[in-house]
Structures are given as C-alpha cells and as structure tokens.
Amino acid sequence: MTLASIAGGPAPVDPRSLKPKGENGPSVERFLADASASAALAATKPLSEMQAEDYAAVFLPGGHGTMWDLPGSDALAALLATTWATGKVVAAVCHGPAGLAERAAGPTLGDVHRQHHVLDTGASVRGAQMGYSGCPARRKRRHDGASIQPRSPTMDQQHNVGLDVSVKETAICVVDPHGKVVHRATVESHPEVIGRHLVDLGHTFARVGLEAGPLSPWLYAGLVEVGLPAICVETRHMHAALSARINKTDRNDALGIAQMMRVGLFKPVHVKTPASQQRRLLLTSRKLLQRKAYDIESDLRGQLRNFGLKVGVVGAVGFEQRVRDLVFDLPFVAAVVLLLLDARSALRTQLAKLHKMLLEQVRTDPVCRRLMTAPGVGPVVALTYLFGPGIWWSGFDLKRPGSADHALQMAS
Secondary structure (H helix, E strand, O other), X not given: OOOEEOOOEOOOOOHHHOOOOOOOOHHHHHHHHOHHHHXXXXXXXXXXXXXXXXXXXXXXXXXXXXXXXXXOOHHHHHHHHHHHHOOOEXXXXXXXXXXXXHHHHHHHHHHHHHOOOOOOOHHHXXXXXXXXXXXXXXXXXXXXXXXXXXXOHHHHHOEEEEEEEOOOEEEEEEXXXXXXXXXXXXXXXXXXXXXXXXXXXXXXXXXXXXXXXXXXXXXHHHHHHOOOOEEEXXXXXXXXXXXXXXXXXXXXXXXXXXXXXXXXXXXXXXXXXXXXXHHHHHHHHHHHHHHHHHHHHHHHHHHHHOOOXXXXXXXXXXXXXXXXXXOOOOHHHHHHHHHHXXXXXXXXXXXXXXXXXXXXXXXOOHHXXXXXXXXXXXXXXXXXXXXXXXXXXXXXXXOOOOOHHHHHHHHO
C-alpha cells in the first residue's frame, strides 16, 4: 500500500482532528503507534508520479479537507480514469466521493456512474445523493433525515454563490461548476446591494447560499425578490464543514459556503414569511412587557417582606393600591416603591396596547377564530400556533404548523 497526496511530502493534518496521545480513538492510536505508517504519512508520494498499472485499487479517504483538495486535482482525474478504464477498483469513504466529482473523475468515470456501475459502498451512494455528479439519488431524504436538494443537468452549467454575512459587510464568493473561483467581493449587508451586485455579474446561478442568522430572513426575502435562487442553510452543519479550514476568515467562509452549494452538502432551513415575522414580533414584544411587569411585582413582594409588609393574594388591578397602602407609613420605602409602581404602570399600559393589537389580528383571521372554538384555546394560543412554529411535521398527514391548511385540519 502506498500513501499519496496532491503535492507529495508530509500529508497536511488538521490540528483540531488530532488530540494528545492517549485521548484519540482506538484506530487513531493504533495508527500513531505504527512507526511505518507514521513514516509513510510524513513522506507521501505526489499523485503526479503514481501509475495506475502499479496498483490494484485506488482508495479516497474522508475528512473535510478532501472537499477542497480532491475535486480540483488533474493528477487525480487522470489516475482515476485510467484505474477505472482498466477494470480496477475505485473506492471512497466519508467525504472521499468529492474526488469523484466531474472535474476529478473526468468524462470516462462520469459515464460509468451514469450507467449505475458504481461500487456498492454506502459512502459513494450517500455522496451521489447529497449532490455529487454521477448516480442519481433514489431516496427522498438523506441518511440524517434532511431532504435532498435535486441537482438538475442545467446546474452543471451554472455558478454557485456563497455569502458570509456580518452586521456591516457581506463577503461574496462565486465559483464555476468545477469549483474554480471566478469572483470575490465584499459589499454592504443589504439585500438590494447584494442582489444588484450578483445580477450585474451576468452569470446564471444554481444556488446562492447563506447561513441562518439574525439578518437571514431579510436578506433571503430581498434576494428571492430579484429572482436569485437563495437558500438559507443550517448554521451548525455548515460550521462543522467550514471549521476544517485552518485560516478561518470571512473570505474563506464565503468560499466554503459556495463549494457546499456546488456539491449539495448542506441542510436547507425554512424561512418565515414577512407576515409571519411581523406576528412573531407582536407576540414576543407582548411577552417581553408581560414578563418585565411580573418581575417588578415579584421583586416588590420580596423586598416588602423585609419590612414585615405582606402583599398577599391580590389581582393585577388591585396590586398597586395594595402596595401603596402598605408603605403609607414608611416615607423612605414609599419613595422607592412608588417609582417602581410607576414603571410597572407604564409597562401595563403598553402591554394593554399590544394585547389590543393581538386581539385585532385574531378577530380578523378566520383560522384563529376557528381554532378558538376548541376548549382551552384563546387568542394568544391561536395566534402563536398559527404563526409561531417553523418546523415540518412528519409521520402523519399534517401540513406544516403555521400554514392555514394545517390549522384548518387540526381545528376540524
């Protein structure tokens, strides 16, 4: 067995993937204890010197680093094509199938994949299903439960975009179908600026990816409005892939997102509509004022006990007068407590206004009114159920919570 790498010499190792001796997994510890294996890893042969006729098989290892190294190697493309053409074994594991992408695999291996003569390995199948060129996906969902984004033949001629968004600026990276960077820029984090910048490039885009975050709904809506195929992706999954890069900058993250868009290795997330965001703002703002008013009341009850003053059982309406009566004979305590009561009164006043806005929303919504016919369902619960959740249900014939079809089905 011969260990080879793109450039030869010591194979690059992500320092975050290697723990101190004794803390790694059994296979890693066994490898580190093998002097010959460690020596081979420190002196790998360059792929350009490898000849297919000297070996019975070519095996592509996994790891996030292969996503960037393998697809762009012409030496690997020639080696794989020759190995496959002579009837020998080509295998891959984990992220290794990135080397089977079109540029690396070449037209010969690509044709064989389309004829379904691929190796019977789970990694190769999953790689194809997650967007790598070759064998078409047969399943509707990936092994981790996420839906598979279909890759049409036209995507092979289109560019992909990665957006790394920060509060002030957004790093843009555009890659061609082969993964080559064709454009980089840093622009203002505004949907009109980003959309106009991408449209002016004149390319046809397959996917425009950005991570889920505070600005994502605003940017996503603006990009979709100008006709760009924007996709909001799950942050933790994308972070795991981007963390494999040693130099983590906004420019490199944008490149990583663009490459993930190109190969289809991402988890899309549902983006709420502007109307749903507005109702969510109403619900959360009302809850915030209500919680702060409760905090002041609870704090007053606790502080007054230090002076032997017990508020007792009293409703929201009679709370203020009850506290005023208790502190009437204590001037200093009254001076402090009355200021807190004024703050509580202001919170209650604004809370009542927000609650009135909520009732007006529910009153004009037929779905909310129908939900309220169920026992124990009031206006707050109805509006929260209708516009709050953003998940997809499975296992039953139910629509997504937050849609009118699902609410009507549940109410009936």
